[in-house]
Amino acid sequence: MEILILNGPNLNLLGIRQPDIYGEITMDEIVGDIRDSFPAHKIEYFQSNHEGLLLDKLHEVGFSYDGIVMNAGAYTHTSIAIADAIRSINTPVVEMHISNIYEREDFRRHSYMKDACVHHIIGEGIGGYEKAVAYFIKSYER
Numbered sequence: 001m002e003i004l005i006l007n008g009p010n011l012n013l014l015g016i017r018q019p020d021i022y023g024e025i026t027m028d029e030i031v032g033d034i035r036d037s038f039p040a041h042k043i044e045y046f047q048s049n050h051e052g053l054l055l056d057k058l059h060e061v062g063f064s065y066d067g068i069v070m071n072a073g074a075y076t077h078t079s080i081a082i083a084d085a086i087r088s089i090n091t092p093v094v095e096m097h098i099s100n101i102y103e104r105e106d107f108r109r110h111s112y113m114k115d116a117c118v119h120h121i122i123g124e125g126i127g128g129y130e131k132a133v134a135y136f137i138k139s140y141e142r
Helices: 027-037 051-061 073-077 080-088 127-141
Strands: 002-007 042-047 067-071 093-097 119-122
Touching: 002 027, 002 051, 002 127, 027 042, 027 127, 051 080, 067 127, 093 127, 119 127
Parallel strands: 002 042, 002 067, 067 093, 093 119
Antiparallel strands: none
16 A cells, blocks of 8 residues: 655654654654554655645645545644645545644634545544554555
8 A cells, every 4th residue: 555644834843843742753753663563555754834735745646545644734724725635636535633633722623624534533642643544554455
Protein backbone atom coordinates (compact mmCIF):
# COMPACT_ATOMS: atom_id res chain seq x y z
CA MET A 1 0.00 0.00 0.00
CA GLU A 2 0.96 3.61 -0.57
CA ILE A 3 -0.11 5.91 2.24
CA LEU A 4 0.61 9.62 2.61
CA ILE A 5 0.79 11.34 5.98
CA LEU A 6 -0.09 14.96 5.27
CA ASN A 7 0.40 17.62 7.93
CA GLY A 8 -0.68 21.24 7.91
CA PRO A 9 0.58 24.41 9.55
CA ASN A 10 2.86 24.44 12.57
CA LEU A 11 3.16 20.65 12.66
CA ASN A 12 6.73 21.02 11.44
CA LEU A 13 7.37 22.13 15.02
CA LEU A 14 6.35 18.84 16.64
CA GLY A 15 8.76 18.00 19.41
CA ILE A 16 9.29 21.64 20.39
CA ARG A 17 5.85 23.27 19.99
CA GLN A 18 3.74 23.19 23.15
CA PRO A 19 5.09 19.81 24.33
CA ASP A 20 2.39 19.66 27.02
CA ILE A 21 -0.20 19.33 24.22
CA TYR A 22 1.75 17.84 21.30
CA GLY A 23 4.55 15.87 22.99
CA GLU A 24 8.31 15.95 22.59
CA ILE A 25 8.74 13.58 19.66
CA THR A 26 9.50 14.97 16.21
CA MET A 27 7.58 14.07 13.07
CA ASP A 28 10.72 12.46 11.63
CA GLU A 29 10.75 10.10 14.62
CA ILE A 30 7.02 9.39 14.27
CA VAL A 31 7.30 8.61 10.56
CA GLY A 32 10.38 6.46 11.17
CA ASP A 33 8.52 4.43 13.79
CA ILE A 34 5.53 3.99 11.47
CA ARG A 35 7.78 2.81 8.64
CA ASP A 36 9.41 0.35 11.05
CA SER A 37 5.97 -0.93 12.11
CA PHE A 38 4.75 -1.38 8.53
CA PRO A 39 7.84 -2.24 6.45
CA ALA A 40 5.82 -3.85 3.64
CA HIS A 41 4.06 -0.57 2.90
CA LYS A 42 5.23 2.71 1.36
CA ILE A 43 4.67 5.50 3.88
CA GLU A 44 5.26 8.99 2.49
CA TYR A 45 5.25 12.23 4.46
CA PHE A 46 4.56 15.83 3.47
CA GLN A 47 4.06 18.95 5.57
CA SER A 48 3.33 22.54 4.61
CA ASN A 49 2.33 25.72 6.34
CA HIS A 50 0.71 26.82 3.07
CA GLU A 51 -2.86 25.84 2.26
CA GLY A 52 -2.31 25.82 -1.51
CA LEU A 53 0.57 23.35 -1.22
CA LEU A 54 -1.63 21.02 0.83
CA LEU A 55 -4.31 21.26 -1.86
CA ASP A 56 -1.72 20.55 -4.56
CA LYS A 57 -0.50 17.47 -2.67
CA LEU A 58 -4.06 16.15 -2.26
CA HIS A 59 -4.60 16.57 -6.00
CA GLU A 60 -1.23 14.97 -6.80
CA VAL A 61 -1.73 11.73 -4.84
CA GLY A 62 -5.51 11.67 -4.54
CA PHE A 63 -6.05 9.40 -7.52
CA SER A 64 -3.18 6.97 -7.05
CA TYR A 65 -2.45 6.38 -3.34
CA ASP A 66 -4.36 3.92 -1.16
CA GLY A 67 -4.88 6.29 1.76
CA ILE A 68 -4.10 9.72 3.16
CA VAL A 69 -3.75 10.48 6.87
CA MET A 70 -4.37 14.19 7.22
CA ASN A 71 -3.75 16.41 10.19
CA ALA A 72 -4.67 19.76 8.68
CA GLY A 73 -3.87 21.62 11.90
CA ALA A 74 -5.66 24.97 12.10
CA TYR A 75 -6.91 24.58 8.51
CA THR A 76 -9.30 21.95 9.87
CA HIS A 77 -11.35 24.78 11.34
CA THR A 78 -11.08 27.28 8.50
CA SER A 79 -10.58 25.63 5.12
CA ILE A 80 -13.55 24.80 2.97
CA ALA A 81 -11.02 24.40 0.14
CA ILE A 82 -9.33 21.44 1.86
CA ALA A 83 -12.70 19.81 2.55
CA ASP A 84 -13.66 20.30 -1.11
CA ALA A 85 -10.34 18.81 -2.26
CA ILE A 86 -10.91 15.73 -0.10
CA ARG A 87 -14.37 15.33 -1.64
CA SER A 88 -12.87 15.73 -5.14
CA ILE A 89 -10.33 12.90 -4.96
CA ASN A 90 -10.70 9.11 -4.99
CA THR A 91 -8.19 8.29 -2.28
CA PRO A 92 -9.85 7.96 1.14
CA VAL A 93 -8.71 10.37 3.86
CA VAL A 94 -8.55 9.81 7.61
CA GLU A 95 -8.77 12.99 9.67
CA MET A 96 -6.23 12.85 12.50
CA HIS A 97 -5.54 15.22 15.39
CA ILE A 98 -3.05 14.74 18.20
CA SER A 99 -5.17 16.62 20.74
CA ASN A 100 -8.90 16.33 21.24
CA ILE A 101 -10.16 19.29 19.22
CA TYR A 102 -13.62 18.86 20.76
CA GLU A 103 -12.25 19.58 24.24
CA ARG A 104 -10.21 22.64 23.32
CA GLU A 105 -11.12 26.23 22.47
CA ASP A 106 -14.55 26.80 20.92
CA PHE A 107 -13.11 27.76 17.53
CA ARG A 108 -11.31 24.38 17.29
CA ARG A 109 -14.47 22.33 17.80
CA HIS A 110 -15.68 22.62 14.21
CA SER A 111 -14.05 20.55 11.48
CA TYR A 112 -14.83 21.38 7.87
CA MET A 113 -13.12 18.11 6.93
CA LYS A 114 -15.21 15.86 9.15
CA ASP A 115 -17.92 14.89 6.68
CA ALA A 116 -15.45 14.47 3.81
CA CYS A 117 -13.26 11.91 5.60
CA VAL A 118 -13.83 8.17 5.91
CA HIS A 119 -12.59 7.92 9.50
CA HIS A 120 -11.45 10.16 12.36
CA ILE A 121 -8.79 9.68 15.01
CA ILE A 122 -8.98 12.52 17.49
CA GLY A 123 -7.07 13.03 20.73
CA GLU A 124 -4.99 9.83 20.61
CA GLY A 125 -1.69 11.70 20.84
CA ILE A 126 1.09 11.04 18.36
CA GLY A 127 0.06 7.38 18.34
CA GLY A 128 -2.93 8.50 16.29
CA TYR A 129 -0.75 8.62 13.20
CA GLU A 130 0.09 4.92 13.47
CA LYS A 131 -3.53 4.08 14.26
CA ALA A 132 -4.61 5.90 11.10
CA VAL A 133 -2.10 4.02 8.96
CA ALA A 134 -3.20 0.74 10.56
CA TYR A 135 -6.82 1.63 9.73
CA PHE A 136 -5.99 1.71 6.02
CA ILE A 137 -3.98 -1.50 6.15
CA LYS A 138 -6.75 -3.35 8.01
CA SER A 139 -9.38 -1.96 5.62
CA TYR A 140 -7.36 -3.10 2.61
CA GLU A 141 -6.89 -6.62 4.00
CA ARG A 142 -10.64 -7.22 4.26
